Amino acid sequence: xxxxxxxxxxxLDVSRVRADFPPLAEEVRPGVPLRYFDSAATALKPAPVVxxxxxxxxxxxxxxxxxxxxxxxxxTEAFEGARLKVAAHLGVDDPAQVIFTRGTTEAINLVAxxxxxxxxxxxxxIVLSELEHHAxxxxxxxxxxxxxxxxxxxxxxxDLEYDLDSFDRLFDDGRVRMVxxxxxxxxxxVRPPVEEIARRARGRGARxxxxxxxxxxxxxxxxVELGIDFAAFSGHKVFGPTGVGVLYGKRxxxxxxxxxxxxxxxxxxxxxxxxxxxxxxxxxxAGTPPIAEVIGLGAAIDYIESLDAExxxxxxxxxxxxxxxxxxxxEGFRLLGPSDTAGKGPIVGFTxxxxxxxxLSHLLDRHGIAIRAGHxxxxxxxxxxxxxxxxRASFALYNTKDEIDRLAExxxxxxxxxxxx
Amino acid sequence: xxxxxxxxxxLDHYYSSPYRGRLERADxxxxxxxxxxxxxxxxxxxxxxxxxxxxxxDGKGCVISQAATSLLxxxxxxATVEEALGLGPADVVKLLGMPLTPTRMKCGLLGWKAIRQAxxxxxxxx
Numbered sequence: 001x002x003x004x005x006x007x008x009x010x011x012l013d014v015s016r017v018r019a020d021f022p023p024l025a026e027e028v029r030p031g032v033p034l035r036y037f038d039s040a041a042t043a044l045k046p047a048p049v050v051x052x053x054x055x056x057x058x059x060x061x062x063x064x065x066x067x068x069x070x071x072x073x074x075x076t077e078a079f080e081g082a083r084l085k086v087a088a089h090l091g092v093d094d095p096a097q098v099i100f101t102r103g104t105t106e107a108i109n110l111v112a113x114x115x116x117x118x119x120x121x122x123x124x125x126i127v128l129s130e131l132e133h134h135a136x137x138x139x140x141x142x143x144x145x146x147x148x149x150x151x152x153x154x155x156x157x158x159d160l161e162y163d164l165d166s167f168d169r170l171f172d173d174g175r176v177r178m179v180x181x182x183x184x185x186x187x188x189x190v191r192p193p194v195e196e197i198a199r200r201a202r203g204r205g206a207r208x209x210x211x212x213x214x215x216x217x218x219x220x221x222x223x224v225e226l227g228i229d230f231a232a233f234s235g236h237k238v239f240g241p242t243g244v245g246v247l248y249g250k251r252x253x254x255x256x257x258x259x260x261x262x263x264x265x266x267x268x269x270x271x272x273x274x275x276x277x278x279x280x281x282x283x284x285x286a287g288t289p290p291i292a293e294v295i296g297l298g299a300a301i302d303y304i305e306s307l308d309a310e311x312x313x314x315x316x317x318x319x320x321x322x323x324x325x326x327x328x329x330x331e332g333f334r335l336l337g338p339s340d341t342a343g344k345g346p347i348v349g350f351t352x353x354x355x356x357x358x359x360l361s362h363l364l365d366r367h368g369i370a371i372r373a374g375h376x377x378x379x380x381x382x383x384x385x386x387x388x389x390x391x392r393a394s395f396a397l398y399n400t401k402d403e404i405d406r407l408a409e410x411x412x413x414x415x416x417x418x419x420x421x
Numbered sequence: 422x423x424x425x426x427x428x429x430x431x432l433d434h435y436y437s438s439p440y441r442g443r444l445e446r447a448d449x450x451x452x453x454x455x456x457x458x459x460x461x462x463x464x465x466x467x468x469x470x471x472x473x474x475x476x477x478x479d480g481k482g483c484v485i486s487q488a489a490t491s492l493l494x495x496x497x498x499x500a501t502v503e504e505a506l507g508l509g510p511a512d513v514v515k516l517l518g519m520p521l522t523p524t525r526m527k528c529g530l531l532g533w534k535a536i537r538q539a540x541x542x543x544x545x546x547x
Contacts (some may be wrong), residue, residue, distance in 0.1 A: 356483035358458045358528060359427070366424050374458050388459020388481070417427065418484070420436045 012311035020046040032368035040394030052299035082298025091222035096280040099247040104213040105135040107232035107247035112139035114257040122148030131185040134377040159338040162192040183215030188337030189347030240300030244293035261286040346395035357391040367410040440494035451539035460486040490532025492516040
């Protein structure tokens with residue numbers, strides 16, 4: 001039955017999807033299969049992505065642009081083809097609005113420095129929340145220190161959700177120039193109401209940046225429909241390679257912004273004392289780009305697009321609901337964030353009473369279970385919660401409810417093992 | 422599934438270490454934390470001449486960071502300062518009785534670093 005659905009291009013055949021991700025068939029130790037719940041750190045890579053990267057490196061590993069030989073033309077075509085795929089995935093007509101970076105972090109730094117230097121004046125405000133990853137906090141702290149701008153944090157509710165009333169109040173003095181928000185918390189999975197945030201921020205004349213590093217692996221992002229100014233994501237969290245990310249920006253802003261990195265490719269003409277910047281997107285892509293990684297990202301986007309997005313969303317909703325129910329039944333399990341799954345993605349941040357997340361992660365590994373433990377590059381959120389660290393199980397389209405049951409069992413046995421005797 | 426690193430002896434050092442607490446009079450002390458996982462350790466030592474009389478520690482953290490510190494305290498009571506400073510990461514691993522992955526080494530060595538810093542206040546790179 002599942003095969004029939006797959007042929008029709010509807011539904012999700014999870015066993016077929018799993019076969020695309022070789023590590024899922026591996027045993028981490030003899031008799032111990034891998035249960036991978038660390039996709040929020042980096043997603044596994046499907047075979048077509050690995051093959052696209054291998055093919056480039058093996059068959060046509062030439063530099064892109066300005067090469068007039070066969071290999072370079074083939075590389076350029078694949079490289080620029082990936083840009084077209086990313087643009088289409090984001091609902092963008094103009095591929096020049098898609099800038100390749102090394103990752104989400106570099107993309108946000110680019111906006112903070114380039115747009116920030118252009119637009120921020122002393123006393124201007126940047127709005128963030130404690131849900132943000134350090135990558136969407138520290139670049140703003142740096143540009144605030146440089147320009148005299150200030151950071152303002154929106155209140156979170158007790159369930160660690162965005163408080164829109166407090167959000168509105170931050171605009172009272174008319175100084176907010178930028179609202180930078182995650183599309184999905186990497187600790188709790190909470191999805192701030194980005195449509196509403198974007199609408200309200202734009203109505204007050206502020207720019208909007210969405211950090212889509214977590215959300216894009218689970219849901220689409222139509223930057224044009226949202227009317228946002230910038231969006232950033234990383235290839236490796238959407239089943240692509242590490243070392244590549246994307247910055248989307250509105251054309252008029254990208255046109256007005258100064259490049260951050262100078263070098264080859266980002267210039268049209270260089271004289272002894274000055275240079276003329278290249279057109280978009282090259283203006284922001286100095287030096288040889290991560291060609292293999294960009295081509296791999298293109299293959300990852302193809303992979304995502306080949307699946308029935310609604311079926312993927314249904315499957316992942318099933319996973320998070322199952323996780324809340326099963327893990328929640330483990331003695332001492334404390335969920336971080338809302339227990340209602342409606343406003344969150346497939347990420348479970350938690351603590352287990354009497355167990356340090358690091359010991360937990362270490363011992364789960366003995367069961368072949370990969371989770372993450374620590375502050376997840378979200379120290380302000382952990383400070384707010386009054387805990388130094390947490391554990392996180394994050395799911396992707398290749399996970400199953402059965403795997404989550406194994407996690408629940410393992411948590412129970414670890415609790416017993418670590419019991420004070 | 423048992424893990425020899427978390428054997429009973431180690432858990433005893435974690436839950437009910439005789440070295441957990443404070444000294445009435447400490448000659449050396451140091452606070453360190455590992456922001457990576459939020460482990461915190463406070464160590465204090467009482468020294469008589471060149472000999473370590475008492476070691477106490479306090480802190481919050483994972484089993485490995487706390488138990489390793491307790492094991493070190495046990496090892497160092499009665500030892501000379503020179504001997505204490507001569508201990509290296511390999512000795513801590515030997516006390517734990519199990520090799521550690523590079524990530525877990527940070528946990529395992531927190532107390533060791535704190536003791537080194539306490540005994541040599543200028544040695545911040547220890």
